[in-house]
Structure formats: structure tokens, C-alpha cells
Amino acid sequence: MAAPLRALPSNIDRLIHEPARLMILTALTACHSADYLYLQSVTGLSPGNLSQHLGKLEAAGFITIEKMFVKKRPRTEVRITTNGQQAIDEHWRRLDEARESVAGRRAKLTAVPRE
């Protein structure tokens, strides 16, 4: 049986790595801005949960949240900041590095001749 993953590599940002927040940031990198309802549709989170995650990302300076009225209806628009964009790019780069490193180690292990 394979050994369980005990810990994330130390250089992986846990704030971004959490699946819901990763999905939020991924969606926001693909658009200029998205509203609250769309992020709920993407993540499947309840309104309370989504608010908590957005609050953490806003506190870290990764997103901005703007409340407005469109045709007399309230709309909450969320936008990724330059910091957020850089952070998620860096996150993917580190994940790729970690994956390549694991793949390299596995290749070395399988290359050792067995008696």
C-alpha cells in the first residue's frame, strides 16, 4: 500500500490550495469579473461558506469585492487582483514542480535493478 501524503510541500500556499478557494481563483483568472451567484454555481458552496472563503481571499489581497445595483437588483462582483493573479500562477508552478519531483523519484526507484 502506498504511504499516505503526510504534509503538503512547505512552499505550497495553504490559503490558495484549499479546493474551493482554488476553484474561485481559477474561475476569476479566466474572466474580468464574476458575480457571487456564478462563484456559487462553480463551487457548489452555500452562501455562508462562499462568503467566508471570499473574506479570506479579500483579506489576503487576492481579490476585490464590489457591491452594486444593476437594474435595481443587488449584484456582488468579485475580481482578482494583480497579487492574486501572481499568487495563483506561482501556486500552479510550484504544484508542477512538486509533481515533476515525485515523478522523477518514482522513475529512479523503478530504474534500480532487482535481484
Added chain:
Amino acid sequence: MDPNQVRFVTQRYDQLQGLKLLPVAAFFLIFAMVRIGRFGPNLHDQTWAAALWYVAGLAAAVILASVIRGWYTRTFGFVSPLQSGVRPFGFLIGFVGAVLYWRVPSPTVFIAVELLCVGIAHRATQKRYIAVALMWFVMTLVAFQSSNAAAVVDLATALCLVILGVGDHRLLRQTLQPQIDV
């Protein structure tokens, strides 16, 4: 959930609202029937009446499509795209051209105008699009003069729009969870 799929759907959210295509498909289907005299008024030799019917039908389809767009926004939310893929100028030229010369199937005019817009917008590197657009215009005027040929193009367009629309909508539903009962 796959981040690549989330990125893909978010980038093309407007395009993947496939049900918007269905009223336009219905319009082409109905107009194909009109062209071959199987439905509605006999429009042959009545250019202005035909143009009027054509404008009214297309306008109704566009209004219905915008209602469906509103339903998508209420159900899945709103996304402001990085770049707008819409070229209202090209659409307008295509629309006017189709109205003025209604016997030509409008899908072929739209395609020609879209090719022309790409060619003009990127004329430094993609001049060939202008040449292809002109060829397409000539082919449209020459090849689709008969009502039957135009009706076949309209029918094929309707079928294509249904296939594309339903497929795109399904992809959207696989990725996004509706936030109201649908």
C-alpha cells in the same frame, strides 16, 4: 472538479449559453418552410413583404434569445469576459444585407461578414480572410439564387444550431450547479 474545465467554461460562459441558439434555429426552420412555400404567406415576388417578415422573425428570435440570456444570468450568475467576442458591427452589416436581399440565406452572409471583420481587424497578418470573404460573397450571390437551395442552407443552419446549442448547454450544466430550481 477539473480546474481546466472551470477555466474553459468561465472564459466561454456567454458562448456556452446554448439554449439561446434555439429561437434562432426555429427562425431558420420556419423561414426554410416559407421559402419553399410550405408555410406562411407566399412571399415570392413580394420583396418588401418578405423583407418585413424576415426582419420581424429575426427580431423575435433575437428578443427570445436575450430573454434566455437573462434566465442564464438568474440561474448561473454573471461573468464579465476578458475580451468581448461579439462584433455587433459585423452582425448589423449581415442583418442589413440579408434584409435587402432576403432571397440569399442570411447564414452565408453572416459568415462572409465575420470573415471580412477578421480580415480587416487583423489585416497586417490575416489579409487572406478578406479574399476568402469576398469569394464567399460571390458564391452566396451565385450559388443560392434558387429558393430550394436557400431553404436547404436554412434547414442545415437550423440543425447545426440545435446540435451546437444543446451540446454547449449540456457542457455548461456539467460544470455549473444551478442556484435556482430549473
